[in-house]
Amino acid sequence: MSAVHSDEAFWIQTRVLKWAxxxxxxxxxxxxxxxxxxxTKQILPWKTGRQTYRLYNPLR
Structure with a gap:
């Protein structure tokens, strides 16, 4: 398995996968x-002073 991906993709942080x-x-x-x-569980540090981007599913 290669660590290089040159196409479109959706990514999840490894700490989220571990938590889940x-x-x-x-x-x-x-x-x-x-x-x-x-x-909802707020396992990621959203309030770090950095600008963050959240995604949503527009079909819901």
């Missing part, structure tokens, strides 16, 4: 649900 028990995300709904759970 390394789920197998196969659909966009699962991807956005994982992001939503992460934001």
């Amino acid at each position: 028990g390394y789920p197998e995300v196969k659909t966009m709904d699962q991807y956005f649900d994982l992001i939503r759970k992460t934001i």
Whole structure:
């Protein structure tokens, strides 16, 4: 498996995957649900003084 990816992709931080028990995300709904759970549980340091960007699923 290569660490280089030269195409479009969606990424999740490794600490989010670890926190969630390394789920197998196969659909966009699962991807956005994982992001939503992460934001709800506030496991990431959102208030670090840096500008952050949050994603949402426009189809929901």
